[in-house]
Amino acid sequence: MxxxxxxxxxxxxxxxxxxxxxxxxxxxxxxxxxxxxxxxxxxxxxxxxxxxxxxxxxxxxxxxxxxxxxxxxxxxxxxxxxxxxxxxxxxxxxxxxxxxxxxxxxxxxxxxxxxxxxxxxxxxxxxxxxxxxxxxxxxxxxxxxxxxxxxxxxxxxxTVALIYNKDLVPNPPKTFDEMKAIMEKYYNEAEGTYGLATPMDPYFLSGWVHAFGGYYFDDKTKTPGLDKPETLQGFKFFFEQIFPYVAKTQDYNAQVSLFHDGKAPMMINGPWSIPDVRNAGINFGIVPLPAINDQQRPHPYxxxxxxxxxxxxxxxxxxxxxxxxxxxxxxxxxxxxxxxxxxxxxxxxxxxxxxxxxxxxxxxxxxxxxxxxxxMPKSPEMGAVWGPVGTAITDIIAEKKTIEQALQDAQTEILDALSGG
Missing domain, CATH: 3.40.190.10 (Periplasmic binding protein-like II)
Structure with a gap:
């Protein structure tokens, strides 16, 4: 399991x-x-x-x-x-x-x-x-x-954490600024190298959204939060500070392969990924996602x-x-x-x-x-949330919609589903 x-x-x-x-x-x-x-x-x-x-x-x-x-x-x-x-x-x-x-x-x-x-x-x-x-x-x-x-x-x-290649990153980043410096150092799309390997879906992005006080769904009020300014701030942080250094694909296997092949110095993933990391012969370490500043740090699902x-x-x-x-x-x-x-x-x-x-x-x-x-939210209503949030992420990556429009559309779709519309 x-x-x-x-x-x-x-x-x-x-x-x-x-x-x-x-x-x-x-x-x-x-x-x-x-x-x-x-x-x-x-x-x-x-x-x-x-x-x-x-x-x-x-x-x-x-x-x-x-x-x-x-x-x-x-x-x-x-x-x-x-x-x-x-x-x-x-x-x-x-x-x-x-x-x-x-x-x-x-x-x-x-x-x-x-x-x-x-x-x-x-x-x-x-x-x-x-x-x-x-x-x-x-x-x-x-x-x-x-x-x-x-x-x-x-x-x-x-949960997910930052898995790093010790041969490329001897000292893991303790802050996001240090993490960004590593991403900048290794990113070279022309040569097929990237600063970070990370799947991009609601689960993997959740930590950055929560870091700023945003949320997909509030279990207490049973309401979605895609229209909250804090949620928008979290999405903007990911797409402005992290996304530029990753491969522009949502394919899970394609992302993790970059880390296995030494083409990315770090990967965001969970314990289920470790057997394949070991099989790839990576000398790795694991640390929590680094704090953004003294007040904000990622809280992944x-x-x-x-x-x-x-x-x-x-x-x-x-x-x-x-x-x-x-x-x-x-x-x-x-x-x-x-x-x-x-x-x-x-x-x-x-x-x-x-x-x-x-x-x-x-x-x-x-x-x-x-x-x-x-x-992760425990309410049955959360079943109406994952799909629209996933679609929003896909539309942002494909540049079909702005971050603001994608999140607002997701909010509307979730509210319609929860109201039986």
Whole structure:
């Protein structure tokens, strides 16, 4: 499932949540109103079976199976059954209302809005205390909440960062001015070299838009923000300060190939791109996108991997379910294993600060980038946003429209879609 989160962005229109940031109208994390239920499993209790549906790839599944085996030794009265589903979303939407769904399922946080609004999730507010929340990165804290309730627990995240070729850039840029100087140095279109390789779509441009307080969609007000001056400022920054140094193509493979072939010293991409970077023999490093100035820095969209609690038909299992969720998501040894074996970026702060993780350039580099990321909007309405924003970017690149006109047209199209027009 290495590419799952990124792939979701481009199969139709997807996705999900904005963090509690004044610049994008994010939501305030909801605090639980009751104390958590104490959960312990003893040999006197009857055995409980917890079924988990997932779509995890075979290369990543073994780590989960091994960890679950450890859990079952520690909690012998709780049996965990992993079941893979080829079409997880369709299966869940059919099974849960019929009372035949799983207890838990695993997917990115982009489903939380539509599943919660459909009544397919079980709130776990009584367990998610401030102490639990504070164990995780801000993006992860935000991702598990929707409409004032907590429905899931986080275990990993993804976002984009600046991947640089150490043979061309011995010292990574700490500021945008330094990044621009590197782009200027290596850009020579006549010789086929560029200052930066970057895919150009709503996901990859989001960091620059958010840097200035702009946004595509406000999860709290459920309104698009393409007509906001801050959004316009972010788009202008990208197209005036970055776009001149990149290849004028939106083809993902064409962009990343420039970095693989040594024709660009830096690339903006996510952890899913690292296997190909390694295969290309690039001596690389990873750092967060550099700050523009003291007040503004890029905040790219990110995705969080969650374990959701499906609407329960047997509430008596809830304590056992929480016992597993807490063990799996707040146990540093578990998260460290997933990070080292599967390359998952930890959202558990204790693991991110672990010396072994910090010595891994990929885990630590993207882990630092996650600290600045904003979770993709969680509302179902976000499905009406990705397409028009993508079209706006394409029209700007093709010089069919000015930045102002492209954004205004996107705003109008989104509003029409949201109003049923």
């Amino acid at each position: 290495k590419k799952t989160l990124y792939a979701l962005l481009f199969i139709g229109v997807l996705v999900v949540a904005v963090v509690a940031s004044g610049c994008i109208g994010g939501e305030t994390t909801t605090q639980p109103t009751s104390s958590p239920t104490q959960t312990t499993t003893t040999t006197e209790e009857k055995k409980v079976t917890i079924v988990i549906w997932h779509a995890i790839g075979p290369n990543e599944l073994k780590a989960f199976e091994d960890l679950i085996a450890e859990f079952e030794i520690e909690y012998p009265n709780i049996d965990i059954q992993l079941e893979q589903k080829a079409d997880l979303e369709t299966s869940l939407k059919a099974a849960i209302p019929a009372g035949q769904g799983p207890d838990l399922f695993m997917w990115a946080h982009d489903w939380i809005g539509k599943f919660a609004e459909a009544g397919l999730l079980e709130p776990i507010d009584e367990y998610v205390t401030p102490e639990i929340l504070n164990k995780f990165s801000p993006m992860a804290q935000n991702a598990i909440e929707y409409g004032g309730h907590y429905y899931a627990m986080p275990y990993a995240a993804e 990110g995705g969080v991997r969650l374990i959701y609690v499906a609407k329960l038909t047997d509430p008596s299992k809830k304590d056992a379910i929480w016992t597993f969720l807490k063990w799996f998501t707040t146990n540093p040894d578990v998260i460290k294993t997933l990070s080292l074996q599967n390359g998952y970026i930890p959202v558990l702060t204790e693991v991110l600060n672990d010396p072994e993780i910090q010595n891994d350039p990929v885990l630590y580099g993207f882990g630092q980038a996650v600290q600045y990321a904003i979770p």
